[in-house]
Every structure is written in structure tokens, then in C-alpha cells.
Amino acid sequence: MLEINDLHAEVDGKTILKGITLSVKAGEVHAVMGPNGSGKSTLAAVLAGRPGYEVTGGSVSYQGNDLLDMEPEERAAAGVFLGFQYPVEIPGVSNSYFLKAAVNAARTARGEPEIDAVSFLKELRAALKDMDMSDDMVKRGVNEGFSGGEKKRNEILQMLMLKPKLGVLDEIDSGLDIDALKVVGKGINALRSPERAFVLVTHYQRLLDHIEPDVVHVLADGQIIRTGDRQLALELEDKGYGWLTGEAA
Amino acid sequence: MSGPANKSVPFVEALNQQDAQDADALATFIDVGLPTKALEAWKQTNLRPVAQQAFALAADGAPAGAWLEAQDASTDTDRIVFINGHFSADASHIGDLPDGVVLAPRSQAQNTTVANLGQRSPGFAALDALNAAFAHDGLVLHVPDNTTLSRPIELIDYANNTSDQAQMAHLRHQIVLGRNTHVQLIERVGGDLASDQLNSAVWTGSLGDNAQLAMSRLGALPDDTGMRLQRIDLTLGRDAKVTVASADLGGKLVRVDTDVALTAPGSEAHVSGIYFADNGGHIDNHTRIEHRAEHTTSRELFRGVAAGKSKAVFNGMVVVEKGAQKTDSDQQTAALLLSDRAQVASKPELEIYADDVKCAHGNSIGQLDEAALFYLRSRGLDEQTARTVLTFSFLNSVLELMPDTDLRSAAARLVRDRMPGGERLQDAEAFAQ
Ligand SMILES: Nc1ncnc2c1ncn2[C@@H]1O[C@H](COP(=O)(O)OP(=O)(O)OP(=O)(O)O)[C@@H](O)[C@H]1O
Ligand SMILES: [Mg+2]
Numbered sequence: 310m311l312e313i314n315d316l317h318a319e320v321d322g323k324t325i326l327k328g329i330t331l332s333v334k335a336g337e338v339h340a341v342m343g344p345n346g347s348g349k350s351t352l353a354a355v356l357a358g359r360p361g362y363e364v365t366g367g368s369v370s371y372q373g374n375d376l377l378d379m380e381p382e383e384r385a386a387a388g389v390f391l392g393f394q395y396p397v398e399i400p401g402v403s404n405s406y407f408l409k410a411a412v413n414a415a416r417t418a419r420g421e422p423e424i425d426a427v428s429f430l431k432e433l434r435a436a437l438k439d440m441d442m443s444d445d446m447v448k449r450g451v452n453e454g455f456s457g458g459e460k461k462r463n464e465i466l467q468m469l470m471l472k473p474k475l476g477v478l479d480e481i482d483s484g485l486d487i488d489a490l491k492v493v494g495k496g497i498n499a500l501r502s503p504e505r506a507f508v509l510v511t512h513y514q515r516l517l518d519h520i521e522p523d524v525v526h527v528l529a530d531g532q533i534i535r536t537g538d539r540q541l542a543l544e545l546e547d548k549g550y551g552w553l554t555g556e557a558a
Numbered sequence: 559m560s561g562p563a564n565k566s567v568p569f570v571e572a573l574n575q576q577d578a579q580d581a582d583a584l585a586t587f588i589d590v591g592l593p594t595k596a597l598e599a600w601k602q603t604n605l606r607p608v609a610q611q612a613f614a615l616a617a618d619g620a621p622a623g624a625w626l627e628a629q630d631a632s633t634d635t636d637r638i639v640f641i642n643g644h645f646s647a648d649a650s651h652i653g654d655l656p657d658g659v660v661l662a663p664r665s666q667a668q669n670t671t672v673a674n675l676g677q678r679s680p681g682f683a684a685l686d687a688l689n690a691a692f693a694h695d696g697l698v699l700h701v702p703d704n705t706t707l708s709r710p711i712e713l714i715d716y717a718n719n720t721s722d723q724a725q726m727a728h729l730r731h732q733i734v735l736g737r738n739t740h741v742q743l744i745e746r747v748g749g750d751l752a753s754d755q756l757n758s759a760v761w762t763g764s765l766g767d768n769a770q771l772a773m774s775r776l777g778a779l780p781d782d783t784g785m786r787l788q789r790i791d792l793t794l795g796r797d798a799k800v801t802v803a804s805a806d807l808g809g810k811l812v813r814v815d816t817d818v819a820l821t822a823p824g825s826e827a828h829v830s831g832i833y834f835a836d837n838g839g840h841i842d843n844h845t846r847i848e849h850r851a852e853h854t855t856s857r858e859l860f861r862g863v864a865a866g867k868s869k870a871v872f873n874g875m876v877v878v879e880k881g882a883q884k885t886d887s888d889q890q891t892a893a894l895l896l897s898d899r900a901q902v903a904s905k906p907e908l909e910i911y912a913d914d915v916k917c918a919h920g921n922s923i924g925q926l927d928e929a930a931l932f933y934l935r936s937r938g939l940d941e942q943t944a945r946t947v948l949t950f951s952f953l954n955s956v957l958e959l960m961p962d963t964d965l966r967s968a969a970a971r972l973v974r975d976r977m978p979g980g981e982r983l984q985d986a987e988a989f990a991q
Contacts, residue, residue, distance in 0.1 A: 393936075414940070
């Protein structure tokens with residue numbers, strides 16, 4: 310589904326991704342771990358097409374198409390979803406308007422008619438319930454005044470409504486208490502299917518207790534320095550990154 | 559001090575003494591002349607487009623054109639319509655009013671005088687005189703003590719020019735609200751203009767103790783022909799409260815001065831506005847809040863955008879006089895530049911002569927937030943829609959402060975119409991709740 314090959318990227322003239330190769334098949338869950346500043350969010354941003362991130366080498370193909378050649382909204386239409394490490398607050402645009410606009414953009418891209426108000430509300434209510442969010446949170450501005458945990462739940466709420474094919478979730482577990490982590494884990498698991506794939510950026514093994522990864526990668530200084538199975542995540546939890554990067558733990 | 563005035567310019571030379579209602583005011587205007595950029599208050603707004611043309615005073619009897627026809631005839635308001643500065647009985651309707659209330663065009667009201675305002679607003683003195691000289695009509699509203707008007711009063715100031723001649727028209731309004739009164743006021747400004755037209759309007763109002771006035775304004779003049787010079791001057795008594803919420807959404811040259819004097823403890827001014835300059839237009843908002851007594855409060859919030867090759871100006875003066883202790887004032891302004899040819903000049907000004915006061919202000923000019931733009935695009939909204947959504951929400955959050963909900967919706971529609979793809983924001987009401 311996703312083939313990243315020797316990807317190099319820079320931000321503001323600074324090289325951050327230094328040759329990343331990664332292959333994600335439909336149905337798989339990949340975890341990407343690594344020290345702060347290693348380039349995990351940069352990788353996610355490049356996959357979603359964030360302006361200002363310049364690809365200087367390599368390629369990314371998604372479902373056989375050149376992902377890097379697509380606008381961010383085209384990627385979204387093709388089923389790529391980025392869960393933000395720091396979701397953006399947009400005061401003045403209500404969450405419900407935003408969700409509806411996003412759902413309709415996806416439907417239009419698929420050649421389907423816009424969703425009717427009743428079906429939209431039904432889906433929204435179900436997703437809100439799954440995410441343990443109150444109705445009034447969709448009336449508020451997008452992420453406006455939300456706590457860190459509420460913002461993360463709102464990301465998953467959007468993902469449940471949009472049903473992407475590839476979910477790239479950047480530290481979706483940071484700032485979540487145990488209960489919220491369960492809720493978020495449940496939301497992600499609900500979408501797992503043989504046609505969908507996920508890339509989970511995380512610092513913590515505990516997320517992976519809820520969502521079992523097929524493959525675990527360690528990203529350090531812009532490169533993947535180790536790939537393994539679940540055991541690798543447990544080992545990292547135990548020993549830190551030092552033993553892999555050559556520094557003292 | 560006053561620099562070279564526009565005295566011997568086509569505008570002044572074309573004035574017809576015979577048309578003047580007030581010879582003294584005309585003499586004052588001719589003596590002072592149109593303000594020039596040498597005056598501080600007119601630094602950012604050049605009146606040359608006015609000075610260089612001869613404007614004929616618009617005659618009575620102009621028809622109701624497309625713009626006026628399109629104003630939904632709300633039955634829930636007392637509507638008073640002026641066409642080119644002349645009262646239109648046909649287009650107006652006034653229902654039953656509580657005892658003692660005077661609501662009439664000045665041409666039909668008795669025993670009313672309108673104060674001369676020149677002294678208080680040096681930047682507007684000449685224009686005030688011009689308005690006084692030529693305005694022979696306007697709204698008169700007197701509300702006796704302890705009276706609430708249940709319906710809003712809706713004033714329509716309509717400009718119509720089907721000729722190939724530049725025209726001008728003037729209105730002078732007066733509001734006197736007694737103690738414990740409640741009044742909602744709406745001002746709609748628009749026009750159908752084949753040629754340039756200059757409309758001026760001066761509002762003077764006084765609010766008695768504990769009176770409340772909620773004023774909603776919507777101005778949308780054609781960007782190629784509509785010119786407007788407006789001043790609102792309100793004086794508040796003890797515990798009186800005024801809200802003035804404006805939306806200025808078009809015009810070749812629009813200048814609105816909103817001045818509030820808080821003369822007694824407990825009085826409050828809430829002044830807000832949005833503007834959207836485009837198509838080479840020019841929109842200038844000046845506010846002046848005078849805290850003249852202790853325990854007075856003011857809140858100001860202005861947001862606007864300038865697109866294309868347009869220019870917008872905001873200047874917010876807050877004066878805290880000696881003795882006005884415990885003044886609480888806050889002024890926040892923000893502007894978005896939607897193109898690199900657009901210009902915004904925004905300036906807060908504080909003059910504080912008391913020491914125990916709280917005066918906050920914030921002023922920003924910038925572009926749309928790139929992070930928010932990307933967030934929307936990453937959820938599938940195309941770039942243009944994302945820009946339109948963000949621009950609309952930027953303005954809408956201030957528009958929400960407009961007391962009259964019908965006027966607010968009308969303003970929201972006009973904002974959408976000014977943006978590419980804006981018609982797709984159909985459920986704008988659902989935007990922010
Ligand atoms: N705009 C920028 N200009 C210069 N350097 C940047 C910019 N944005 C990010 N960086 C740098 O790129 C590097 C990688 O950042 P990135 O956010 O991808 O790290 P990360 O692995 O997600 O870290 P964390 O675990 O803290 O989220 C960091 O050194 C960061 O300082
Ligand atoms: Mg990160």
C-alpha cells in the first residue's frame with residue numbers, strides 16, 4: 310500500500326530525513342519509535358504533504374501512485390489521514406461544520422453525493438459515543454479550548470468519520486490518561502481491517518498494548534536504524550534508545 | 559496646524575449656496591475646506607477622489623432601485639427610508655409606538671434641533687459643517703423616560719444615481735433617549751450607482767441614566783462608485799450602555815467615525831466592527847472612546863480583511879480623562895491581508911491622564927494561519943475552500959457580536975459573496991454556535 314524508498318527531506322534548509330525506506334502492506338500496523346527530534350513528525354508531515362517540507366530525494370508510492378506529486382487534499386481524498394501530534398485550534402469554525410465539510414469533500418472525491426443531514430448526525434453521534442465525547446464538543450470551534458487529551462480524541466473522531474485507508478497517527482497517545490488511551494485504542498482498532506493500514510508514531514509501549522503492531526521501527530537522526538516485531542518495542546521500553554544509537558542509555 | 563486644506567478644489571467650487579440649509583455651516587466648511595492628508599486623522603485616507611470632482615446635490619424623487627427592492631421587508635421593525643437624503647414615505651412604515659415617543663423624519667418632526675459637533679472631533683469638523691450645511695433631513699428619535707421600544711428601528715440610507723454626474727446627499731440624525739430606556743437600532747447602507755455618489759451621515763445621540771442602545775450597522779456600497787463619510791457621536795449618562803456593531807463590506811471610499819463619551823460612572827461602550835475591502839475600495843474606521851468619569855468601561859473589537867488592491871484603515875483612540883479612575887478599557891484589532899497589493903493601516907492610540915486604570919490593547923496584521931490552512935487541507939478541503947473558511951470564521955467571530963440577528967445574517971451572506979467559492983459555505987450559520 311505504502312512504499313517509501315530512500316526518502317530525504319529538509320525543512321528550512323536543514324536536512325532531517327536522511328534516507329528512509331519503509332514498506333507498509335494493507336492490513337498492517339507499523340509502529341515508529343525514536344528519540345525526540347529524530348524526524349518522526351517530519352516523516353508524517355511529508356506523507357501528508359505539509360507545505361515547507363521539501364523532499365530532496367527518494368520516492369513515496371501509495372496504492373501505486375506517486376504520493377509526493379499530490380496536494381494535501383488529494384492525499385486526503387485518496388484515503389490518507391494524518392493524526393496531528395499537535396492538532397490545530399481553529400476558533401470560529403465549529404467542529405460540526407468542519408467534520409461535515411471533510412466528510413463531504415471525501416464523498417465528492419469518490420463521486421458520491423453529499424451526505425444528508427440525518428445520516429451525518431447519526432454517524433456523528435455514534436462516533437462521539439465511541440470517543441466518549443459530549444455533543445457540545447462538536448458545537449465548539451475546532452479544538453478550541455480543548456485539553457490535550459480532548460484534541461487527540463477529536464483526531465480519532467475525525468478518523469472514524471472519514472474512514473481513511475492509511476492512518477498516520479503522530480503521538481496519538483501523548484497526553485492521554487489510561488481511560489482515554491483505552492478509548493482511543495478502541496477507536497483505532499474499530500477501523501482495523503485487511504484493507505486498511507496504520508503507521509503509529511509513539512514513544513510508549515503502552516499504546517501498543519492496545520493496538521498490536523505487526524512491525525516496529527526505530528527512527529534515529531533521520532534514518533531507520535532497526536526494524537523488528539513487538540518484542541523490539543518492549544526492549545526499548547526497558548533499555549531506552551541508547552543501546553541502538555550507540556550513546557549511553 | 560491644520561496644513562493646506564482642499565479649499566479651491568472642484569468639490570468646493572461646485573457647491574451651490576442656494577442648496578444650503580445652514581449658511582453659517584456652509585461658511586465654516588468653505589473656510590476650513592476638505593481635510594487633507596496633512597491632518598493626523600486623515601493621514602491614511604486621501605479625500606482627493608472627492609476633492610477633484612464636482613458633486614451636485616441629489617434631488618428628491620429618485621426611484622427605488624434593485625438594492626432597495628432586495629432589502630427584505632421585515633414587518634418586525636419600524637422602518638424609515640431615505641433615498642438620496644430625502645425621506646421616502648412609500649418605502650417606510652412605522653407602527654404604533656409607546657406614548658411620548660417621537661420617531662419621524664426631521665422634515666416632519668417639530669421643534670427639534672441638532673447640536674453642532676465640530677469641536678469634539680477636530681478631524682471631522684469640516685465634514686460635520688458640510689453635513690450640517692446640506693442635510694435637510696434625517697431621523698429624529700426621542701424616547702421618554704422608562705420606555706422600551708419592542709421593535710427595532712431600522713433606518714435605510716439608500717443612494718441612487720442613474721445619471722452620469724457625481725452626486726452627493728446628506729443626512730443628520732438625532733437620538734435622545736431618556737432614563738431607563740431600551741432601544742434597538744439598525745442602519746442599512748447601500749446603493750445603485752451608475753456614477754460616483756457621496757453620502758454623508760452624522761448621528762448624534764444622548765443616553766440618559768441607565769439607558770441601553772443596541773445599534774447594528776451594515777454598509778455595502780459599490781466598490782467603484784460608493785463614497786460615504788459617517789460620524790456617530792454618542793454621549794452616555796450614568797450606568798448607560800451602548801453597543802455599536804458595524805459591518806462595512808464595500809465602497810470606493812468609506813470613512814466611519816464612531817465616538818462615544820462615557821460621562822458618568824457605570825457607563826459602558828461596546829464597539830465592534832468587521833470590514834472587507836476589495837476591488838480597489840477603501841474602508842476607514844476611526845473610533846474615539848472618552849472615559850470622562852470613574853468606573854467606566856469600554857470594549858472594542860475590530861477585525862477586517864483587505865483583498866485585491868484595496869486599503870483598510872483602523873484607528874482607535876481611547877482617552878482617559880483626569881479623574882476617570884477605575885476606567886476599564888480593552889481594544890483588540892486584527893486584520894488579514896489577502897493579497898500582497900492590499901494595504902492595512904491599523905493603529906491604537908491611548909491618551910491616559912488618570913493613574914488607577916486598566917487599559918489593554920492588541921493589534922495584529924497578518925496572513926491566514928498556515929498551520930490551520932494545512933489542517934483543513936489534510937482533511938480534504940481544497941485550498942481555496944480552506945482559505946475561504948478561515949477568512950469567514952475570522953470575521954464571523956466578531957460579527958457574532960452584532961445585536962440584530964437578521965442584519966448579522968445579511969452581513970454574513972455579503973461576506974461570503976465577496977470571497978471566491980464563498981457560495982459553498984451554505985450553512986454559515988452553523989459555523990460557530
Ligand atoms: N521549521 C523547522 N526548521 C528547522 N528545523 C526544524 C523545523 N521543524 C523541525 N525541525 C527540526 O527537525 C528535527 C526533527 O523534528 P521532528 O518534529 O520530526 O522530530 P520528532 O521525531 O517528531 O520529535 P518528537 O519526538 O519530539 O515529536 C528536530 O531537530 C527539529 O528541531
Ligand atoms: Mg514529533
